[in-house]
Amino acid sequence: MRVFQYDKTFEGLLTAVFDAYHRHTFPDCLIGEGEPEPLFMTELHRVVTDTEKSGRVWAGLQKKVSGITCNMLMCVWLSEESKRDELMFRYIRKTFDSPRSIELNFADDDVLEVKKLAKKVSKEKHYLLMFVRFQKAADDIYFAPVAPQCNALPLTVHHFKERFAGQKWVIYDTRRHYGYYYDLQTVEEITLEDDTHLLSGKLDEELMAKDEKLFQELWQGYFKSMTIKERINPKLQRQHMPRRFWKYLTEKQ
16 A cells, blocks of 8 residues: 655645656555554655645646636635545546546546535535624724634635725634734734633623623614514524524624
8 A cells, every 4th residue: 555644734735746746656545744554555655745846736736627626625625524635636636637627527426525525615614704793802803703613714814804804803713723813904824822711602701892792782682672573483593593603693692
């Protein structure tokens, strides 16, 4: 069994594709650094991530497939599903080796699986766009904790930068312990030393701006007054507004 070992990054995976074609040998298995080696391994190649190599592979993909498919591959990577890297490796290899596009060949299991995973991540992205609720902190920064099922937060950054360009904000993924901070000019990735107090989905009251609690109460009152009790349908509500997002919604507190 031929094994490629890499650093479990997207650039590292693309570098592995470059190395495979350069060496004219293709892996039967991909493993990360520090992971146990397969029992029947016959050859191990350690991939050194190289941005030039990964860039060449990505540029080659963009010539072979549409921008939509490139976005789908990014979504598959962000899905965090096990063996997603091997799925992507097979898909990329088939793309380069085929004389015609494989994008719509859904009879191929790998093409179909890429489509399914990309759709799953895209759905989670749209949930974030719908259910992110900002809370104003005492330092006038708007803060929103989230915990998506897959790593969909990077797909939403451009939207929030354009939509809330006039205010400083932080969106923080409490499950993966990182987030993004916008300072009115640029967006940068951040991590917090201690984010356990964010697991409840709300800022501590001492961290809130003086008027934040009032605005939350006003919004809850508006939501309650607009509700028609006779038309409450909890099952339909959970279908369109998954319960796992409720702790982040002011109106559901």
